[in-house]
Amino acid sequence: GAVVSQHPSWVICKSGTSVKIECRSLDFQATTMFWYRQFPKQSLMLMATSNEGSKATYEQGVEKDKFLINHASLTLSTLTVTSAHPEDSSFYICSARGTVGASYEQYFGPGTRLTVT
């Protein structure tokens, strides 16, 4: 139980285009989802927290207009990188917390590697 999937696992896009990454909780309802960014050989940096049906809360320094987060249902959250640039290339990981396990436990997706050319 408590499986989180991400799609796509790997995406290449051209500079200036937008790309959408999906995060799904497969066997539980995710009341809260988190989006992280991880640069090579570095730790995870929290970008934003989203609660189902509410606007996402972004961490300081994260451009909300560039990284659009939608959490429209209890099983799906999406991260859209708008007008992507090479510096947006990174590994993006989502996690979900909800109706499974302890209330504080986060379950992580496998990550999406974004390369902007």
Added chain:
Amino acid sequence: AQSVTQLGSHVSVSEGALVLLRCNYSSSVPPYLFWYVQYPNQGLQLLLKYTSAATLVKGINGFEAEFKKSETSFHLTKPSAHMSDAAEYFCAVSGSRNEKLTFGTGTRLTIIP
């Protein structure tokens, strides 16, 4: 606010030897502490967690960690390293049930055959 410090960005041990990965935390409230493992190009898998119950916590794959309040530490250990333990390990802390996780900088564990 909470923070964690992982001493040693890279640790190498021989197969069969003791694994010790260090984590010290800072928290203004009783912390929730976690250890995660990450294999290349994958997400994070929870190894174990401390949530104010027993101070010695046993996790998956033979790992365990001991919460020491006096030392503000939560070091991860495994008695005998296996080749499959080679991965990146992250310590994380939160200050309450619903608070966000703050991650350490990670420790890359290499196992020498």
